[in-house]
Amino acid sequence: xxxxxxxxxxxxxxxxxxxxxxxxxxxxxxxxxxFLQQNFRTLTKKEKDEIVKNLELKYKEQYGKEFHxxxxxxxxxxxxxxxxxLSRCVGCRKCVYACVKENNxxxxxxxxxxxxxxxxxxxxxxxxxxxxxxxPEKVPEKxxxxxxxxxxxxxxxxxxxxxxxxxxxxxxxxIVVVDYNWCIGCRYCMAACPYGARHFxxxxxxxxxxxxxxxxxxxxxxxxxxxxxxxxxxCIQRVRKGKYPACVEICPVGARKFGNLLDPESxxxxxxxxxxxxxxxxxxxxxxxxxxxxxx
Amino acid sequence: xxxxxxxxxxxxxFIIAICFTLFVSCKNQESVxxxxxxxxxxxxxxxxxxxxxxxxxxxxxxxPFSDGIFPCMDCHANFPPKPERxxxxxxxxxxxxxxxxxSENRWCLDCHDLKNxxxxxxxxxKLLDFKESYKLCGQCHGEKYRDWKVGVHGxxxxxxNGKKEYFLCVNCHNPHSPKFKELTPEPPPIRxxxxx
Numbered sequence: 001x002x003x004x005x006x007x008x009x010x011x012x013x014x015x016x017x018x019x020x021x022x023x024x025x026x027x028x029x030x031x032x033x034x035f036l037q038q039n040f041r042t043l044t045k046k047e048k049d050e051i052v053k054n055l056e057l058k059y060k061e062q063y064g065k066e067f068h069x070x071x072x073x074x075x076x077x078x079x080x081x082x083x084x085x086l087s088r089c090v091g092c093r094k095c096v097y098a099c100v101k102e103n104n105x106x107x108x109x110x111x112x113x114x115x116x117x118x119x120x121x122x123x124x125x126x127x128x129x130x131x132x133x134x135x136p137e138k139v140p141e142k143x144x145x146x147x148x149x150x151x152x153x154x155x156x157x158x159x160x161x162x163x164x165x166x167x168x169x170x171x172x173x174x175i176v177v178v179d180y181n182w183c184i185g186c187r188y189c190m191a192a193c194p195y196g197a198r199h200f201x202x203x204x205x206x207x208x209x210x211x212x213x214x215x216x217x218x219x220x221x222x223x224x225x226x227x228x229x230x231x232x233x234x235c236i237q238r239v240r241k242g243k244y245p246a247c248v249e250i251c252p253v254g255a256r257k258f259g260n261l262l263d264p265e266s267x268x269x270x271x272x273x274x275x276x277x278x279x280x281x282x283x284x285x286x287x288x289x290x291x292x293x294x295x296x
Numbered sequence: 297x298x299x300x301x302x303x304x305x306x307x308x309x310f311i312i313a314i315c316f317t318l319f320v321s322c323k324n325q326e327s328v329x330x331x332x333x334x335x336x337x338x339x340x341x342x343x344x345x346x347x348x349x350x351x352x353x354x355x356x357x358x359x360p361f362s363d364g365i366f367p368c369m370d371c372h373a374n375f376p377p378k379p380e381r382x383x384x385x386x387x388x389x390x391x392x393x394x395x396x397x398x399s400e401n402r403w404c405l406d407c408h409d410l411k412n413x414x415x416x417x418x419x420x421x422k423l424l425d426f427k428e429s430y431k432l433c434g435q436c437h438g439e440k441y442r443d444w445k446v447g448v449h450g451x452x453x454x455x456x457n458g459k460k461e462y463f464l465c466v467n468c469h470n471p472h473s474p475k476f477k478e479l480t481p482e483p484p485p486i487r488x489x490x491x492x
Binding site for chain 1: 443446447448449450451452453454455456457458463468476478479480481482483484485486487491
């Protein structure tokens with residue numbers, strides 16, 4: 001019995017050694033470093049800065065452009081909130097494509113962080129009968145209204161609690177983010193999200209070099225790889241610099257409002273205090289920071 | 297005997313090991329949890345959170361006048377002003393053609409000044425530069441005007457806590473036909489079944 005055991009363990013050891021040598025020799029030291037990188041939240045400022053610098057070099061090599069990757073933390077005293085005027089949205093989908101461009105979403109296979117639902121007015125907010133494929137000559141169509149849905153940035157995000165490796169979490173300014181280096185692609189978070197706001201890179205994402213946005217954030221719009229989950233971050237690379245998200249700036253009807261929920265003079269606070277406001281799937285107690293309102 | 301003993305403690309030992317791992321990992325999770333400030337508390341004392349950045353607001357450029365139409369008095373100086381309400385047939389037919397802004401009850405001189413065509417005129421008789429046309433709109437659309445002033449109606453671009461540009465009423469609405477025009481939608485997403 002002992003003899004058989006030793007042969008088995010010998011074969012096991014030899015094959016393990018072979019596999020690991022192949023694995024290690026197959027990738028360069030950079031990839032090995034990537035492999036050993038810790039969860040983003042446990043890194044020191046110095047480690048983060050170094051990782052970010054390496055990423056800038058890597059992207060420069062890959063796309064032949066200067067990149068700026070930020071690892072900026074949350075601004076003190078901010079809790080970001082969003083409000084969308086359902087009485088104004090005409091369903092033109094300009095936000096969808098502005099978001100794709102700003103956040104370097106994969107063009108093929110296609111990933112959209114924003115989905116615009118067309119719903120019959122008679123039915124009210126009824127997701128089962130909603131249509132994202134509408135494609136008339138002109139919008140809005142008579143008898144329909146439009147509900148753009150993206151990450152609702154919940155105060156109680158279910159997606160983060162199910163993540164087995166803690167690759168996704170809520171930042172102090174309320175933005176739910178993903179560390180693409182730490183994500184193992186199990187897609188539990190996608191199953192947990194009641195809004196379908198998370199998207200999986202089933203294939204190697206492609207972004208044309210001439211269209212890539214070079215202003216990046218580690219937790220936001222930097223290029224993803226195959227097998228990781230991504231989602232709306234309120235344009236973390238913009239809002240932490242004080243700018244409005246890209247979807248707010250593109251909206252031709254001014255239906256999208258953004259601001260600091262802790263600032264009593266912000267536009268979102270005015271809306272919460274003066275307009276009729278609703279959140280999607282309130283009964284689930286996810287407590288979104290993405291509000292829908294009626295401006296009229 | 298000894299083998300049996302080991303076998304009997306193997307399972308409990310395994311369970312203890314799992315419990316220990318869970319305990320340790322839970323502790324770790326605790327330590328990396330972000331410190332989200334108590335929102336309610338923060339809102340209560342939120343007067344102190346007002347952004348320290350001074351909010352500056354600027355109007356974006358108003359849309360340009362049609363070619364050669366301004367200053368109006370270049371032509372109008374040569375015509376005696378006619379205050380009677382009528383449909384214009386010789387001049388400004390493009391505007392008469394599209395005019396759809398309570399057209400039953402209103403016409404040019406409800407907003408444009410009879411004597412000085414280079415200015416708009418409020419109901420009070422006060423003359424108003426074209427750059428301040430929103431004040432004229434606000435006479436009737438008070439609720440919209442109120443929302444617009446705080447940035448809820450209409451559109452602003454720039455910084456959420458700082459310098460921003462706001463669009464004027466006339467940037468989005470044609471004052472002679474203010475209903476928002478239909479738009480051509482961007483292409484729909486690729487259907488799941490069409491993804492290769």
